[in-house]
Amino acid sequence: xxxxxxxxxxxQKRNKIGNEAFIMIMYFLxxxxxxxxxxxxxxxxxxxxxxxxxxxxGIYAARLxxxxxxxxxxxxxxKPVLKTVxxxxxxxxxxxxxxxxxxxxxxxDSQGINDLAAPIMLISGAIGIVVSVGISIIKRIQNKDHTx
Amino acid sequence: xLQKDLADAVGVTRQTINAIEKGDYNPSINLCIAICKALGxxxxxxxxxxxxxx
Numbered sequence: 001x002x003x004x005x006x007x008x009x010x011x012q013k014r015n016k017i018g019n020e021a022f023i024m025i026m027y028f029l030x031x032x033x034x035x036x037x038x039x040x041x042x043x044x045x046x047x048x049x050x051x052x053x054x055x056x057x058g059i060y061a062a063r064l065x066x067x068x069x070x071x072x073x074x075x076x077x078x079k080p081v082l083k084t085v086x087x088x089x090x091x092x093x094x095x096x097x098x099x100x101x102x103x104x105x106x107x108x109d110s111q112g113i114n115d116l117a118a119p120i121m122l123i124s125g126a127i128g129i130v131v132s133v134g135i136s137i138i139k140r141i142q143n144k145d146h147t148x
Numbered sequence: 149x150l151q152k153d154l155a156d157a158v159g160v161t162r163q164t165i166n167a168i169e170k171g172d173y174n175p176s177i178n179l180c181i182a183i184c185k186a187l188g189x190x191x192x193x194x195x196x197x198x199x200x201x202x
Binding site: 007008009010068072073 | 155156159160161163164167173175176179
């Protein structure tokens with residue numbers, strides 16, 4: 001059997017979760033567009049899409065970890081702490097990069113982005129923490145399920 | 149043999165073996181054959197359900 005990557009059950013779960021996450025993003029964006037059509041703006045333009053994508057990506061990652069479809073069989077031997085730390089750092093870095101790019105390109109009102117930088121960073125950090133806590137809790141629960 | 153040992157032998161996670169045992173997941177024929185080879189049994193011995201083997 002292939003020992004690299006995910007096994008067959010994990011691949012099935014990942015595909016299912018990915019499809020649902022994709023549909024969820026589409027519906028959130030449609031709801032956002034509908035609210036905008038009714039004149040309700042919860043956040044200015046670039047930040048709303050970024051927030052929706054960040055939230056849905058976080059949910060996708062959390063569900064992958066909860067469903068044990070994030071790390072394959074060969075990854076179990078490695079320490080997940082380093083991977084978790086790198087995931088958190090990467091998520092914060094990506095948020096900073098997105099903010100920098102938006103401010104540099106000046107797609108919209110950059111002052112509005114400055115106002116939203118803190119919440120977006122907070123959300124990214126919170127997602128990272130949720131992912132890391134989720135990993136540790138789920139690992140403990142799954143390791144308790146040992147049977148012969 | 150522990151679930152972990154069997155999982156390592158066939159290249160899947162322990163959770164996959166657990167799901168197969170509980171009937172929550174139907175493995176592919178390739179995985180079934182790999183499990184049979186690892187355990188030294190036939191497909192009938194492990195996966196065929198009758199009065200004697202459920």
